[in-house]
Amino acid sequence: MTEEILEHEDEEAFGVTDRLIAEVLDAVEAQDAVTIDALLDPLHAADIAHLIEQVDARDRRDLLTVWKGGMDGEILSELDESLREEIIENLAPAELAEVVRDLESDDVVDLVEYLDEDQQEQVLDALEATDRVAVEKALTYPEESAGRHMQSEVVRVPEHWSVGETIDFLRSDIELPDQFYHVILVDPRMKPVAYATLGRILSSKREVPLAEITEDSFNTFHVEDDVEDVAHAFNHYHLISAPVVDDDDRLVGVITIDDAMTLLDEEHEEDMLRLAGVGEGSLSDSVLDTTRQRLPWLGVNLVTAILASGVIALFEEVIAGLVALAVLMPIVASMGGNAGTQTLTVAVRAIATRDLTGSNVWRVIRREVLVGLLNGIIFALVMGVIGYLWFGTMMLGVVIAAAMVINLVVAGLAGTAVPVLLEKAGVDPALASGAFVTTVTDVVGFFAFLGLAAVFLL
Amino acid sequence: MTEEILEHEDEEAFGVTDRLIAEVLDAVEAQDAVTIDALLDPLHAADIAHLIEQVDARDRRDLLTVWKGGMDGEILSELDESLREEIIENLAPAELAEVVRDLESDDVVDLVEYLDEDQQEQVLDALEATDRVAVEKALTYPEESAGRHMQSEVVRVPEHWSVGETIDFLRSDIELPDQFYHVILVDPRMKPVAYATLGRILSSKREVPLAEITEDSFNTFHVEDDVEDVAHAFNHYHLISAPVVDDDDRLVGVITIDDAMTLLDEEHEEDMLRLAGVGEGSLSDSVLDTTRQRLPWLGVNLVTAILASGVIALFEEVIAGLVALAVLMPIVASMGGNAGTQTLTVAVRAIATRDLTGSNVWRVIRREVLVGLLNGIIFALVMGVIGYLWFGTMMLGVVIAAAMVINLVVAGLAGTAVPVLLEKAGVDPALASGAFVTTVTDVVGFFAFLGLAAVFLL
Numbered sequence: 001m002t003e004e005i006l007e008h009e010d011e012e013a014f015g016v017t018d019r020l021i022a023e024v025l026d027a028v029e030a031q032d033a034v035t036i037d038a039l040l041d042p043l044h045a046a047d048i049a050h051l052i053e054q055v056d057a058r059d060r061r062d063l064l065t066v067w068k069g070g071m072d073g074e075i076l077s078e079l080d081e082s083l084r085e086e087i088i089e090n091l092a093p094a095e096l097a098e099v100v101r102d103l104e105s106d107d108v109v110d111l112v113e114y115l116d117e118d119q120q121e122q123v124l125d126a127l128e129a130t131d132r133v134a135v136e137k138a139l140t141y142p143e144e145s146a147g148r149h150m151q152s153e154v155v156r157v158p159e160h161w162s163v164g165e166t167i168d169f170l171r172s173d174i175e176l177p178d179q180f181y182h183v184i185l186v187d188p189r190m191k192p193v194a195y196a197t198l199g200r201i202l203s204s205k206r207e208v209p210l211a212e213i214t215e216d217s218f219n220t221f222h223v224e225d226d227v228e229d230v231a232h233a234f235n236h237y238h239l240i241s242a243p244v245v246d247d248d249d250r251l252v253g254v255i256t257i258d259d260a261m262t263l264l265d266e267e268h269e270e271d272m273l274r275l276a277g278v279g280e281g282s283l284s285d286s287v288l289d290t291t292r293q294r295l296p297w298l299g300v301n302l303v304t305a306i307l308a309s310g311v312i313a314l315f316e317e318v319i320a321g322l323v324a325l326a327v328l329m330p331i332v333a334s335m336g337g338n339a340g341t342q343t344l345t346v347a348v349r350a351i352a353t354r355d356l357t358g359s360n361v362w363r364v365i366r367r368e369v370l371v372g373l374l375n376g377i378i379f380a381l382v383m384g385v386i387g388y389l390w391f392g393t394m395m396l397g398v399v400i401a402a403a404m405v406i407n408l409v410v411a412g413l414a415g416t417a418v419p420v421l422l423e424k425a426g427v428d429p430a431l432a433s434g435a436f437v438t439t440v441t442d443v444v445g446f447f448a449f450l451g452l453a454a455v456f457l458l
Numbered sequence: 459m460t461e462e463i464l465e466h467e468d469e470e471a472f473g474v475t476d477r478l479i480a481e482v483l484d485a486v487e488a489q490d491a492v493t494i495d496a497l498l499d500p501l502h503a504a505d506i507a508h509l510i511e512q513v514d515a516r517d518r519r520d521l522l523t524v525w526k527g528g529m530d531g532e533i534l535s536e537l538d539e540s541l542r543e544e545i546i547e548n549l550a551p552a553e554l555a556e557v558v559r560d561l562e563s564d565d566v567v568d569l570v571e572y573l574d575e576d577q578q579e580q581v582l583d584a585l586e587a588t589d590r591v592a593v594e595k596a597l598t599y600p601e602e603s604a605g606r607h608m609q610s611e612v613v614r615v616p617e618h619w620s621v622g623e624t625i626d627f628l629r630s631d632i633e634l635p636d637q638f639y640h641v642i643l644v645d646p647r648m649k650p651v652a653y654a655t656l657g658r659i660l661s662s663k664r665e666v667p668l669a670e671i672t673e674d675s676f677n678t679f680h681v682e683d684d685v686e687d688v689a690h691a692f693n694h695y696h697l698i699s700a701p702v703v704d705d706d707d708r709l710v711g712v713i714t715i716d717d718a719m720t721l722l723d724e725e726h727e728e729d730m731l732r733l734a735g736v737g738e739g740s741l742s743d744s745v746l747d748t749t750r751q752r753l754p755w756l757g758v759n760l761v762t763a764i765l766a767s768g769v770i771a772l773f774e775e776v777i778a779g780l781v782a783l784a785v786l787m788p789i790v791a792s793m794g795g796n797a798g799t800q801t802l803t804v805a806v807r808a809i810a811t812r813d814l815t816g817s818n819v820w821r822v823i824r825r826e827v828l829v830g831l832l833n834g835i836i837f838a839l840v841m842g843v844i845g846y847l848w849f850g851t852m853m854l855g856v857v858i859a860a861a862m863v864i865n866l867v868v869a870g871l872a873g874t875a876v877p878v879l880l881e882k883a884g885v886d887p888a889l890a891s892g893a894f895v896t897t898v899t900d901v902v903g904f905f906a907f908l909g910l911a912a913v914f915l916l
Contacts, residue, residue, distance in 0.1 A: 014690075014691065014694055014695075014812060018815070018816055018817045021817050044675050044695055046694050046695055046696070047694075050694075050812075050813075053813065054813075054815065054817055054818055055817075055818075056818070056821055155657075167660060170657075170660045170661040171660075171661055171662065171663060176657065176661055177657075179655065179657065179698070180657045181639055181656070181657070181698070197637065198639070198656035198657060198660055199613075199628075199634065199635075199637065199638045199639070199656060201660065202625060202628045202629075202656055202659065202660060203628040203629055203634055204629065205629060217502055232472075233472065234719070235719055235720065235723055236472050236504050236505075236508075237472075237502055237504055238504070238716045239716075240637070240639070240715075240716065257698075257715050257716065257719065258696045258697075258698065258715065260719070261692070261693055261715065261718070261719045261722065262693065264719065264722075264723065265693055265722065265726075268723075268726040268730070269807060269811075271730065272726070272729065272730050272733070272803060272807055273803060273804065273807065275730070275733075275734075275803070276733075276799050276800050276802075276803035276804075277796060277799070277800055278800045278803060278804055282813070283804070283808050283813050283814060283818065283822055287825050287828045287829055287832070288832075290825065290826075290829045291828075291829045291832040291833055294797070294800050294829060294833055295833055295836065297796065297800065298793060298796055298797060298800075298833055298837060299837075301792060301793060301796045302789070302793060302837060302840065302841070305788060305789040305792040305793065306789060306844070308788060308792075309785050309786060309788060309789055312784060312785045312788070313785045316781045316782075316784075316785065319777070319781050319784050320778070320781045323774045323777050323778045323784075324774075325784075326770060326774075326777050326781075326784035326787075327767050327770045327771045327774065328767060329784075329788075330763060330766060330767060330770070330788060330791065330900075331760070331763040331764065331767055333788065334759060334763040334766075334900075335756060335759060335760060335763065338735060338755065338756060338759045339752070339756060341734050341735070342734050342735055342736045342752050342755065342756075344734075345730060345731060345733075345734035345736060346731065346734075346736055346741070349727060349730055349731065350741050353727075354472060354508075355508075355511065355512075355740070355741050356741060357476070357512065358476055359476045359479050359480075359512055359513075360512055360513075360514070360741065363514055364741055367745050367748065368748075370745045370749075371745055371748045371749045371752060374745070374746075374749040375749055375752060375753055375756055378753065379756060379757075379760060382760065383760070386764070442788070442792075
């Protein structure tokens with residue numbers, strides 16, 4: 001397996017090569033379920049999901065029809081949300097029951113949370129009673145909360161136990177989670193008080209009390225904590241797993257680092273796409289869905305562009321008097337827009353990582369304004385000379401230089417202040433900063449350049 | 459404004475509140491090392507690092523002077539690179555030795571890799587002989603390789619051992635890593651053949667052979683594998699730790715998920731900042747450093763903006779004949795630029811997650827072009843009507859509508875093709891796509907609009 005992964009990764013994604021995809025599609029066309037099984041069986045569920053996402057909608061439908069029964073819970077969990085729903089719709093209740101039975105509770109929650117009620121009911125009916133209770137409980141917590149994303153399967157022991165008692169307990173017939181990295185110590189009222197890593201337990205003598213080998217740092221989360229905060233805390237404190245408690249401080253679940261990593265990854269993706277005005281969406285969305293996702297931001301942009309054009313319209317006579325202004329004005333706006341985007345991206349990222357806070361916001365704004373001033377002066381000199389050489393009017397060079405400095409300073413100010421104010425107002429700065437900042441730099445750019453031209457050139 | 463931000467962020471910036479920062483700075487001013495100790499001692503190293511990053515350069519210098527001896531390896535590891543260097547420079551060799559002694563080899567590598575040779579030598583001299591060998595070996599691997607980021611401390615046992623033998627070994631006097639989650643089974647030639655989770659080992663009877671409880675899926679990486687690929691594989695396969703082997707397939711280290719999470723986070727940050735034309739940098743960089751980081755991209759943007767202005771200059775006479783064109787032309791360019799940015803961001807992200815590959819690139823391009831066409835038609839109708847109503851010329855509406863459709867289709871095409879081609883050419887698509895795509899949409903936007911106007915309006 002090693003060799004193969006390494007070789008393939010050079011050209012292709014993980015364990016899925018183009019050749020494999022082609023072979024699978026050939027087998028689909030030949031309705032040859034046995035060959036498909038032989039090709040897909042050695043693959044990790046994540047790779048099978050990746051392959052299903054890679055092929056187009058028609059091939060996907062055919063594959064799933066021919067390969068009936070191949071789908072399992074692990075693969076379903078790995079799939080893009082948009083595809084999951086489609087596949088669940090096509091499964092018979094008995095198949096669906098089979099599929100979800102072996103999943104941890106957090107994976108089941110992840111599968112069912114966005115299904116319609118009928119489908120959700122079907123999946124829940126397929127679960128064993130205790131699992132069902134855990135999943136239903138998790139669904140009562142807010143959408144982006146720790147309670148939604150925790151797994152209810154935890155390994156907990158009384159705080160007074162020894163290493164030996166713990167090992168005997170783990171060796172008894174109890175059902176253990178697939179993966180666990182800590183044993184959580186609880187008091188008689190089920191409140192988590194500390195945890196011990198499995199490594200420390202394994203390397204200690206049987207008679208050692210657990211309480212002596214617990215970790216110094218111990219973070220617990222509340223069921224209603226925002227998962228984004230939880231994911232950042234995992235990254236910040238290098239956590240591997242962390243207990244989740246309810247209002248009574250009772251241990252109700254655990255969040256593990258692999259889930260935190262997925263959450264952090266999703267949040268990054270969201271920030272990156274939102275900064276570019278793409279709400280959500282994946283490569284497997286249809287043309288119509290994608291068009292619909294992109295449209296609102298383009299609509300916002302049209303409004304702001306028209307606003308900027310309105311500023312230009314104020315100076316129609318000035319432009320009629322000197323057409324060179326029309327040639328040069330997009331440069332001032334474009335430089336301001338770029339400087340603003342640089343600043344706001346740094347600010348949005350720093351807000352997300354909690355690096356930009358109340359204690360340093362004024363310092364950061366001052367820095368960005370100074371950076372804008374310095375770069376403004378540098379590019380003003382360059383552009384002033386170009387403007388003069390191009391159109392032979394000294395004053396035109398001076399006007400564009402002055403407009404450039406003004407716009408880059410404004411870009412530094414708006415690029416920091418807008419995201420900070422949006423965050424303060426409870427609006428995701430990644431989503432709305434771009435539109436605001438480029439509107440500011442367009443309007444200021446055109447107004448400064450054309451306004452100065454009106455005063456000094458005509 | 460600050461006040462409210464403070465309140466809000468007090469809850470969110472991990473263990474560092476603004477009140478705490480203020481108290482620490484007061485103690486610094488009073489040269490009161492005891493109070494600083496009392497305030498910082500209860501904090502996690504990551505929080506202390508966060509606090510050091512939050513205060514401005516002068517306060518930082520004063521804090522580190524007054525709090526001499528407080529710095530340790532953990533805090534240093536958590537700090538921004540730019541600050542780390544500064545602090546190491548100010549430590550005496552003996553202090554430095556004290557600081558690095560307790561770190562895992564990967565953390566030491568991370569500390570020393572960007573130091574100048576003198577400083578590096580000082581740190582290496584401070585290490586014990588075996589650690590020194592491990593660190594020096596790691597430094598021979600390429601910068602962004604698995605070998606650089608692995609820790610050499612691994613827990614490995616012969617493949618024929620039982621659970622009992624393994625536990626006895628772990629309980630013996632050997633030195634174990636701070637954190638480990640698997641025991642790696644090796645053959646007599648030190649080649650890793652499988653691994654068992656500590657959870658499985660703990661829950662199995664002593665006489666069970668390890669070989670019976672190993673994990674189904676087992677990924678190994680090569681010392682020269684790119685860490686970015688490694689991080690994505692961790693996320694894709696939900697790995698917790700993975701062995702790293704050398705050219706002879708011998709086990710030389712292990713990469714753990716907390717490192718992979720940090721790497722993935724850093725890569726995201728890089729992609730996000732590069733997309734916005736910000737090479738690197740953090741909030742604690744100085745004004746001059748920041749100005750220098752932002753300058754190259756603004757320079758590139760100036761060149762492309764001048765190119766676009768050159769296109770406008772071709773049509774100076776057309777604009778002189780109808781100034782409304784100067785008012786409307788930025789709208790066409792701006793809409794194209796936005797649509798192009800949406801598409802290229804989705805493409806850059808999909809390339810990073812290995813979702814956009816050779817097997818679906820044509821499908822994605824077709825989709826993006828169709829999306830551009832649909833949104834182009836929608837906004838062409840809107841803008842056509844606005845253009846007509848604003849300036850009272852039917853043909854002006856038709857011209858801007860046609861230019862809009864052309865530019866949004868081109869945006870869809872360029873937004874996908876440019877990042878894919880850059881990736882193929884070995885250039886980071888996050889870094890260069892933006893400049894190329896907006897140049898294309900600016901040039902095409904101005905050319906289509908003014909060109910059509912020249913033909914149909916004059």
